[in-house]
């Protein structure tokens with residue numbers, strides 16, 4: 203089986219608001235997104251399909267056809283104020299999670315010679331939702347912190363550390379702009395349209411992770427890495443363990459050490 207992806211973009215306006223709630227409740231839950239005049243996003247939709255190779259043509263399916271099918275559907279969302287103009291989103295809050303599920307249900311049977319495997323919808327660089335063939339929906343929020351570290355294992359000799367980690371074993375350390383993907387799984391709530399309230403998620407990640415690690419030397423300034431070697435794979439594992447007690451539906455923690463190095467931890471779960 204081969205998997206291929208095509209990105210298709212669209213823009214839309216929305217506001218978050220639950221008609222059954224008071225203004226205070228709406229404001230407390232949705233914050234800035236409650237502005238009734240709306241705000242907009244340039245959405246990026248990654249469409250992944252899978253199928254078998256057509257031996258004669260050397261392709262699974264023509265990606266131009268994927269784009270045509272998806273673009274033609276997206277016309278109903280592109281350039282629209284979703285809550286005001288779109289029949290489904292007059293009734294359902296147009297969160298990224300609800301949007302990706304709506305798009306999935308609308309286009310899943312439209313493909314010939316391949317099947318829709320994954321949809322990933324980016325509201326911006328820091329927020330995305332994805333729907334996969336198994337039926338799961340995920341929400342991913344990206345966070346940032348800067349920190350110094352020194353790769354050094356207390357279980358190895360100084361020479362072994364130097365041989366293994368080279369420059370990264372420099373006794374004075376060096377630093378990175380870390381980006382952390384926090385991914386939760388679940389079904390969007392009918393009241394909020396969200397898998398997890400972003401305000402709650404942000405508060406937990408700030409308290410449990412960013413406040414501890416941002417602008418710190420991981421080896422010298424943090425409890426977590428007094429003995430542990432602060433490689434990015436260990437960092438992913440440690441962040442997962444810090445968050446899991448407060449986020450039962452946590453599915454994945456991904457750590458971008460640089461734009462070239464990425465590490466993911468799924469706890470006991472599977473990819």
Ligand SMILES: [Zn+2]
Pocket residue numbers: 216235241242243
């Ligand atoms: Zn928005």
Ligand SMILES: [Zn+2]
Pocket residue numbers: 351370376377378
């Ligand atoms: Zn490093």
